[in-house]
Amino acid sequence: PYTTSDVGGFGGFPVSNGKQFTRWLQMEAFSSLVRSHGNTTVGANTERVVHPNGFGEPYTSINRHYLNWRESLIPYIYTHAREAFETGMPIVRALPLVWPNDKNVHDLGSQFLLGPSILVAPVLTGTNNEPATRRDIYLPEGSWVDLHDGKFYPGGQWLRNFNTPLEKMPLFARKGAIIPKAPISGSVTNPLWSKSRIFEIYPSEEKSQYELYDDDGKSNDYKKESANSATTLIQVERKDHIVQVTVGASKGAYTGMPAERSYGLELRMEETPKDFSANGQTISIEHSDETDAASLKPGTARWSKKQRKLSVLLPAVDVRQQQVYSISY
Structure with a gap:
């Protein structure tokens, strides 16, 4: 039930800039495990940045914010680690597992749930040097609340071209959570x-x-x-x-x-x-x-x-x- 990736990449060509690293870390901060590590020496005169503060500001402050957010959620994550132990239900959940009859989520691999209540929509598009600052987000049935600003949204709809500046990875909670x-x-x-x-x-x-x-x-x-x-x-x-x-x-x-x-x-x-x-x-x-x-x-x-x-x-x-x-x- 535990999934993660090595933020910044463990081997191969290293992440080259703070924007790409930050987008990667944001996603992993809301996975079942988060770790930022790898081979620091890639080749002659090339080093891999593997620390959240490795690219300086503003990335260090953004990364600290998301890691602190994750730390605050340990009681929630730990509770669902116990659930995974007892039932096999994973901590990170593909949307079709929860909404099998919603055709909008059948091929939607760019969003997932952390536990039963937090919808995560990481920013995965753009280029290595310039990750995207907008993306489409699908909200399944129910009502949802933006964890950043508290705005309420009805479910069963697409939020097209949703604004996602570097400091904001879209996160929503289900109403009733x-x-x-x-x-x-x-x-x-x-x-x-x-x-x-x-x-x-x-x-x-x-x-x-x-x-x-x-x-x-x-x-x-x-x-x-x-x-x-x-x-x-x-x-x-x-x-x-x-x-x-x-x-x-x-x-x-x-x-x-x-x-x-x-x-x-x-x-x-x-x-x-x-x-x-x-x-x-x-x-x-x-x-x-x-x-x-x-x-x-x-x-x-x-x-x-x-x-x-x-x-x-x-x-x-x-x-x-x-x-x-x-x-x-």
């Missing part, structure tokens, strides 16, 4: 990484749920009958102008499991939220376009009209206790 994330900490061994989870939520008209998977991340104990692992069920329901998010009590246990976690929410909404409450306690909503939940102080809620995004960070709570959050609009 719940995507677990972690704060950027530089390493999954950093205690900060395991002590917080952020749920990126795209409420739909139908009730949705997601079961987050955790284990010690080191051993093979997850293979045992009495699995050394834990799950947390997240449910989202929209009713009577209220979106309710329920983070269930964690079930199971594993070595090093945190007793407490701070939860964050990032909701993309077409409606403007009016009130937010955590277990019945109201938290006032600030208005600002700075909406990264991990950067907020605990007990803060912030709405960005530009991004259609509500971000909230809550104080640490017992992972064995259910948490209920409500957003009225």
Whole structure:
């Protein structure tokens, strides 16, 4: 279930410029594995650039952004690695696997899903020196949200000549998706990484749920009958102008499991939220376009009209206790 390629190329003729390298790395950042390496010496007086910072700016900053984005998605990717282990369903999914009756995707090899919820449309055309800055994108049935700007799109349509500047690889989330994330900490061994989870939520008209998977991340104990692992069920329901998010009590246990976690929410909404409450306690909503939940102080809620995004960070709570959050609009 794991697929990747060596960003920059392992052997043969090397990538010659930062634009091509950056487009390649963007795609692999949203695959099941990402690695940038290769033979650094190709021939006489020729060296291969294999590091994300090898071509300087602006490429270094763009590459850092996508690698940080990928790091934040490790809880999501890890959950679907467990799914692949149990069922064989791959982490990276060809669109016909999910929409077998949609003829538009039968030969569409330039798009794929990461897990069940993130549609990836890498920029693969253009020349070596000038990758394309526009491409056609097909959105299957359902509703979709642009992960860059929060714009909503109905499914079952082509987005022709879609703008894709170098810093933007098209990414969309299915409406109804719940995507677990972690704060950027530089390493999954950093205690900060395991002590917080952020749920990126795209409420739909139908009730949705997601079961987050955790284990010690080191051993093979997850293979045992009495699995050394834990799950947390997240449910989202929209009713009577209220979106309710329920983070269930964690079930199971594993070595090093945190007793407490701070939860964050990032909701993309077409409606403007009016009130937010955590277990019945109201938290006032600030208005600002700075909406990264991990950067907020605990007990803060912030709405960005530009991004259609509500971000909230809550104080640490017992992972064995259910948490209920409500957003009225």
